[in-house]
Amino acid sequence: MGEVKVIGSTLSLFCTRVEWALKLKGVEYEYIHEDLLNKSPLLLKHNPVHKKVPVVLHGDRAIAESLVILEYLDDTWKESPMLPQDPYEKSMARFLAKFNDEKCILGAFNACKAEGEEKEKAIESAKESLSFLEKQIEGKMFFGGGKIGFLDFAVGWIPLWLGAMEQVGEMKLLDAEKFPSLHEWSQNFIQIPLIKEALPPRQKVVANLTAFVSYLRSLASHKQ
Ligand SMILES: N[C@@H](CCC(=O)N[C@@H](CS)C(=O)NCC(=O)O)C(=O)O
Structure with a gap:
């Protein structure tokens, strides 16, 4: 191979x-x-x-x-398939993964780095994107149903990286009351040995993100 x-x-x-x-x-x-x-x-x-x-x-x-x-x-590698076999289900999984990358990750990051008046708007916009993910996971164990797969891995940034963005950006996006299903999925996902094993230490992610956000903010302030 x-x-x-x-x-x-x-x-x-x-x-x-x-x-x-x-x-x-x-x-x-x-x-x-x-x-x-x-x-x-x-x-x-x-x-x-x-x-x-x-x-x-x-x-x-x-x-x-x-x-x-x-x-x-x-x-x-055909064993443990990650994507659904059904063409429509497969296209939905691709659509949502793209949406997750383009709107949810970027939205949360924008909210993390935003300051002043822009911050509230960026937070609301990120929450709106997350609410679409919340609907997708309602009543399910994993995004594809009963087994871990493609969309779980795509959305797998939430337990660690979203938490780091919340910490660095001094904000709350994944409120357990507003997003009960996504919150529960996130808690369960991070306990899976395969997932846990490959996660970097949270402190390092936070330190890296802190440095990156302050770099971007300093660039932005020099432009003004
Ligand atoms: N859409 C890309 C995003 C990859 C990406 O943003 N990688 C970052 C690290 S998290 C990178 O290589 N950054 C280096 C750079 O932008 O110069 C993917 O899904 O692979």
């Missing part, structure tokens, strides 16, 4: 979802740690378009973009 290598950064939620998928599939892999402040020729060669992690190398092939990688892994 060819050797599998992950070019990644352990503090990245996008890289962590790829590790979860590899572990679920029981695929052995080598982890190549990328210094995002001084990107390696290997990363630039294999992801010249975005220059971002994660990149998976499978033999002589390179696959970039975490959601694309999850689909590649699912197509290549």
